[in-house]
Amino acid sequence: MATKIPKKPPPPVNQPSKSDDGDSVVLERLTEKIKPPHMYQVLLLNDDYTPMEFVVVVIQEFFNKDRETATQIMLKIHLDGKAVCGVYSKDVAATKVDQVLEAAKQSGHPLQCVSEPLE
Numbered sequence: 712m713a714t715k716i717p718k719k720p721p722p723p724v725n726q727p728s729k730s731d732d733g734d735s736v737v738l739e740r741l742t743e744k745i746k747p748p749h750m751y752q753v754l755l756l757n758d759d760y761t762p763m764e765f766v767v768v769v770i771q772e773f774f775n776k777d778r779e780t781a782t783q784i785m786l787k788i789h790l791d792g793k794a795v796c797g798v799y800s801k802d803v804a805a806t807k808v809d810q811v812l813e814a815a816k817q818s819g820h821p822l823q824c825v826s827e828p829l830e
């Protein structure tokens with residue numbers, strides 16, 4: 712039977728560093744190290760075949776917009792070729808893209824949806 716060699720625990724991540732003169736703790740560095748997550752915008756792309764009504768419903772359902780806003784976004788896509796429907800963390804943005812593409816596929820529409828990092 713193989714004997715397990717105990718490993719040294721990994722260094723703490725984002726832990727406040729302790730000074731070596733007692734129990735005092737430096738909290739300053741902890742706040743400096745925390746960065747906001749990179750955000751991703753999710754866009755719908757125009758095409759000549761997907762019905763406007765389908766796009767409006769998709770924007771309402773997957774991007775939580777009211778009908779008025781969804782209609783304005785759909786018209787912007789129709790006129791400009793694309794528009795941002797929402798901004799999310801990387802994972803949520805990828806899920807939105809998957810959900811929209813799956814709904815379009817199920818309905819037989821060629822609607823395209825992409826995500827891209829902000830900045």
Ligand code: TYC
Pocket residue numbers: 755756757758759760761762763766785788789822823
């Ligand atoms: N251009 C489409 C039409 O005229 C409507 C449309 C709008 C399609 C937005 C896709 O993302 C889109 N039926």
